[in-house]
Amino acid sequence: MSNGRMSTINVDISCFELDLxxxxxxxxxxxxxxSLPTPFLKPQKxxxxxxxxxxxxxxxxxxxxxxxxxxxxxxxxxxxxxxxxNSCKLDLFKxxxxxxxxxxxxxxxxxxxxxxxxLGAMFGIWYLLNICYNIYNKQVLKVFPFPxxxxxxxxGCGTLLILFMWGFRLHPIPKISKSQFKAxxxxxxxxxxxxVLTNISLGRVAVSFTHTIKAMEPFxxxxxxxxxxxxxxxxxxxxxxxxxxxxVALASMTEASFNWIGxxxxxxxxxxxxxxxxxxxxxxxxxxxALDNINLFSMITIISFILLVPVAILMEGIKLTPSYxxxxxxSHGLHVRELCVRLLLAGFCLHSYQQVSYMILQMVSPVTHAxxxxxKRVVVIVSSVIFFQTPVSPINSLGTALAxxxxxxxxxxxxxxxxxxxx
Numbered sequence: 244m245s246n247g248r249m250s251t252i253n254v255d256i257s258c259f260e261l262d263l264x265x266x267x268x269x270x271x272x273x274x275x276x277x278s279l280p281t282p283f284l285k286p287q288k289x290x291x292x293x294x295x296x297x298x299x300x301x302x303x304x305x306x307x308x309x310x311x312x313x314x315x316x317x318x319x320x321x322x323x324x325x326x327x328x329n330s331c332k333l334d335l336f337k338x339x340x341x342x343x344x345x346x347x348x349x350x351x352x353x354x355x356x357x358x359x360x361x362l363g364a365m366f367g368i369w370y371l372l373n374i375c376y377n378i379y380n381k382q383v384l385k386v387f388p389f390p391x392x393x394x395x396x397x398x399g400c401g402t403l404l405i406l407f408m409w410g411f412r413l414h415p416i417p418k419i420s421k422s423q424f425k426a427x428x429x430x431x432x433x434x435x436x437x438x439v440l441t442n443i444s445l446g447r448v449a450v451s452f453t454h455t456i457k458a459m460e461p462f463x464x465x466x467x468x469x470x471x472x473x474x475x476x477x478x479x480x481x482x483x484x485x486x487x488x489x490x491v492a493l494a495s496m497t498e499a500s501f502n503w504i505g506x507x508x509x510x511x512x513x514x515x516x517x518x519x520x521x522x523x524x525x526x527x528x529x530x531x532x533a534l535d536n537i538n539l540f541s542m543i544t545i546i547s548f549i550l551l552v553p554v555a556i557l558m559e560g561i562k563l564t565p566s567y568x569x570x571x572x573x574s575h576g577l578h579v580r581e582l583c584v585r586l587l588l589a590g591f592c593l594h595s596y597q598q599v600s601y602m603i604l605q606m607v608s609p610v611t612h613a614x615x616x617x618x619k620r621v622v623v624i625v626s627s628v629i630f631f632q633t634p635v636s637p638i639n640s641l642g643t644a645l646a647x648x649x650x651x652x653x654x655x656x657x658x659x660x661x662x663x664x665x666x
Contacts (some may be wrong), residue, residue: 365603370619372596374626377450379589380442381631386575386582390442391555392562393586397438398548400590404598405541417538427539430519431546437515439551440508447505448498450627451635451643454620455494456509458646461653462487463517471521477660483653490646497639536601544594610658617650 383393409416419427444453462484468474495501534542562568565579572582604612624643628635635643 362603362606365599365606366615369596369599369603369615370622372592372599373619373623376589376592376596377445377454377623377627378630379585379592381445381450381627383582383585383589384442384446386577387562387568387571387586388446389555389559389562390446391439391551391558393589394435394439394442395548395551395555396563396586397590397593398435398544398551400587401544401594401597402548404591404594405544408541414537414541417534417542419542423534426522427534427542428546430522430539431543432550433515433519433522434543435547435551437512437519438547440512440515444505444509444512447500447502447508449500449633450631451624451633452494452498452500453505453509454624454627455643455646456491456506457513458487458620458650459491459510459513460517461650463513464520467514467517467521477656479656479660480653483649483656486645486649486652488649490642490644490649493642493645494639495642497636497642499634499636499639536604537598540597540601608658610654613654613657614651617647617654620650621647 380393380397384390387393408414441453441457444456465476465480465484469476495506568582569579572579600612600616603615607615624647627633
């Protein structure tokens with residue numbers, strides 16, 4: 244270009260406004276490249292660029308903008324006259340960023356921190372209640388070996404808590420249709436059987452061994468999903484089941500408290516619980532019969548209590564009488580009040596940890612919940628071994644660790660499969 248020739252360039256500039264003034268004094272110059280459709284990022288030359296000569300003041304302002312770029316900005320179109328001369332006499336180049344939602348971005352961070360802390364606290368409560376339930380429940384079953392009656396009392400505690408929740412409007416009361424009741428009744432029957440079988444196992448073998456066997460749940464999930472939902476597992480899913488099955492087999496062969504009733508009832512509880520989950524998925528997939536998780540669990544608990552009371556009386560007789568409880572407690576060196584308190588605490592912890600589990604499930608994805616459940620099982624096994632001083636051999640520990648590692652691997656594979664493919 245010739246000296247003294249002025250050219251006007253129309254530049255569309257996002258997020259800032261340029262005010263340019265001329266000065267008569269010569270100043271040292273520096274160069275950079277600016278891309279029209281994007282904000283300033285790097286001093287390199289993309290397509291559709293304008294070469295601009297400026298002083299160091301502009302570069303420092305530009306760097307401040309690049310490091311502290313606002314979340315969203317207003318867009319202004321400005322016609323900037325630029326004098327292109329050999330002397331390149333420039334006085335001032337001001338950069339002003341207009342941020343509209345800077346306050347909002349700062350307000351979002353505290354909310355995210357609060358939500359993270361709340362979720363972490365709920366996971367901690369979930370684990371703590373589960374540990375307390377397994378300890379109190381095992382103590383009760385040692386003294387009072389009637390799993391059906393114990394399970395019915397636990398459902399009774401849950402029913403009282405649900406009525407309290409609905410009575411004080413802590414959660415909306417559901418409106419149940421006939422078709423919904425039929426589906427929920429089936430789920431409640433399976434849920435009842437699964438809990439009774441779990442208590443049979445806990446009464447016969449160590450808590451740690453029962454939970455090691457219950458690590459087989461993914462195996463039954465895959466099996467039942469293939470049979471009833473026509474879901475074909477991927478090779479990675481099948482591969483993740485190998486350490487689960489192998490670990491449970493290794494732990495079973497070396498378990499000091501092993502007996503077939505405890506082992507068989509734990510395996511049967513896996514089958515029933517995963518059947519409940521599969522049928523619950525089919526029920527929840529129907530939009531006209533959709534029911535939130537908390538109300539669905541509440542209805543299942545109430546129906547399970549009504550179903551199990553007569554069955555428990557037929558199977559074990561009326562055992563929750565003051566005279567029989569006093570005789571049972573005295574025969575094991577306990578006061579009847581201590582036995583009743585443990586029985587009530589076991590029921591409260593059972594319902595509370597399951598309720599918290601459903602609340603967490605509403606806040607996170609099912610895969611994240613499954614990983615948390617895997618960690619919970621590790622915590623329960625370790626805490627029960629420490630509390631009850633359960634003898635554990637190295638091979639038994641290896642089998643338990645292998646099974647739990649398989650459950651974690653299964654959860655990771657499921658999580659990777661759920662990620663959407665990028666086109």
